Amino acid sequence: MSDREELAGFLLRCRERLCPAEVGLPDGVRRRTAGLRREEVARLAGMSVDYYARLEQNRGPHPSPRLLAALARALRLEQDDRDHLFHLAGHVPPGRSSGGDEHVSPAILLILDRLHDVPAQVMSDSGDVLAQNAMAVALLGPNVGRNVVVRWFTEPASRLRFRAADADGMSRAYVADLRATLVGRPDDPGPAAVVARLRAGSAEFAALWDADAEAAGGEGTGRRGMGETVRHPEIGEITVRRQVLVAVEAGQRVIVHTAPAGSRAAGQLALLRVVGAQTMSA
Known part of the structure; x- marks a missing residue:
């Protein structure tokens, strides 16, 4: 059973104890009260300001x-x-079992905020985007709450940001990563549900999954450390290297997209930062 009054007070207290720098925002001017503004929390959470304001006002x-x-x-x-x-709010919290928790710790979110010049994401090992910084949004789109593997195999539009020549390799790498996750956590219903959904909804996935494990990349190296060319609508093709920076918690990965210093791609990422900031401001 929910307690709307206590929920409203809890949200207010949590908002007031945060300073803008803790969430990667500038301090700005004319802050008459402590903490974040309602509109800042709403933007960070991806919801309307009115919706969040009503939660805080117990209505x-x-x-x-x-x-x-x-x-x-x-x-x-x-x-x-x-x-x-x-x-x-009257809900049972997500479980904390191995690989079953999608909560990203504040320390990891702070790392994402500090990575100003490279795209960075936190993803589950079954493909769910749990958090991403502004550069990742600018490069790959606002994908928090989505599963990139499911989108890749069931939504053709999700492939438009990548070269057609790379599609087969990326498909096989996604299958390899998901296979390794399922092997590592056979009793976790999450990865198994993703596999079942994809086998039913994508003939391409089903064929790759049923293929020989060695041919499908069954060792689970997946897309770690591989090059990736993203087709940005304003900047053009940007070739970056996808690196798993560190594993955090059970079943979570911090992924960064980097480019060698002085390279064309590094210059494109610098431009992307400007473009992304302008888009967010707009």
Whole structure:
């Protein structure tokens, strides 16, 4: 059962205790109250300002688990506070079993905020985008809450940002990564559900999955450290290197897209930072 009054107060207290620098925002001027503004929390969580304001004013709707997870990330909540937020809203918090928790710790979110000049994401090992910085949004689009593997095999438009010549290799790498995840956590229903959905919805995935494990990349090296050419609508083709920077928590990865210093791609990423900032401002 939800406690809307306590939920409203909890959100307000969490917002007031954060400073802009903790979430990668400039301090700005004319801040008459402590903490973040409502519109800043709403933007970080990907929801309307009016929706968030109504939650804080104890007159809002019943937020879904997905919205609560987005608020927990926006407010940089530790796991216990995240669980408290879910309880106040009348939901059971996501489990903390191996690989089953999509909560990203505030420390990792702070790292993403500090990576100003390279695209960076936190992803689950089954393909869910859990968090991304502004550069990743500018390069790859706003993908938090989506599964990139499911989109790749079931939404043809998701491939438009990549070269057609790279599609087969990327498909095989996605299958290899997902196979390794399933082998590593055979009792976790999450990866198994992704595989079942893809086998039913994509003939290409089903064929690759059923192929010989060695031919499909069954060792699980996947897309770690591979080159990737992204077709940006304004800048053109940007060739970056996709690196798994560090594994965090169970089943989570921090992924960065880098380019050698002084290279054409490095200059394009610098331009992308400007383009992305202008888009966010607009």
